[in-house]
Amino acid sequence: MTLLHLELLSAALFAIGLYGFLARRNAVLLLMSVELMLNAVNINLVAFAVFLDPARLLGQVIVVFVITIAAAEVGLALAIILRLYRNRSTANVDEIDLMKW
């Protein structure tokens, strides 16, 4: 197991998440894709922290913060999606174009 393996894995996971974010239309699925991308970044951070700078735990600390912010983001985003669904009875991001000009 080398650093390169983990980097390639995280790159692949990030690409999958990016594809999901660009191609899907359901707002909840977009949120799941963002979670995939965040996890890819976390894998990279942990791999760098463990293999490049084991003395300082900078990467692991940042991963803890990323997970915290991701949890906050999920809660808030799902509340917004619920509210949108209640007002417009759709979770399709193509039909949510209130602020589009």
Place this chain on the structure above:
Amino acid sequence: MTPSLIALAFLAALALGGGLGVVISRNVVYAALFLLVSLGAVAGLYLLLLTEFLALVQVLIYGGAVVIVIVFALMLTRLQDFAKTRDHHQWPLGLAAALAVLGLLAATFVVFQPAVHPLQSTGIQELGNELFVRWALPFEIASLVLLVALIGALIISRADRGE
């Protein structure tokens, strides 16, 4: 093939397969379950990298909280509308963009290969010291952000009077 490499291959297959399931699956509930598989595999990966605390946090926050909240949101926004979701008609462009990013990242990682230290376990004590001494202020701010996000989510999703 060392045992750690075999474990890595297994976990990578789970993580990538779960990720593909999330972005390909027609049924949103299946997508949420695939997400759980993928996030669990990432937790296993943290264990493999000897960062036990992060593995625990990953299982607790992602497996325990995030996926549950997503499934709850799916239940609250009527499920039958979600059973068949269609992709955006420009999905080939998205695929091209994702492949381009993958190629760029992979090329960069292959070209720049820094010298690495041997794998060693980091004690939970050092992590606690780092988190609560050196990063104490950002930690408190993060907790404040969580509180504000929770209150915001409550206010946004609360039913209006007379609704």
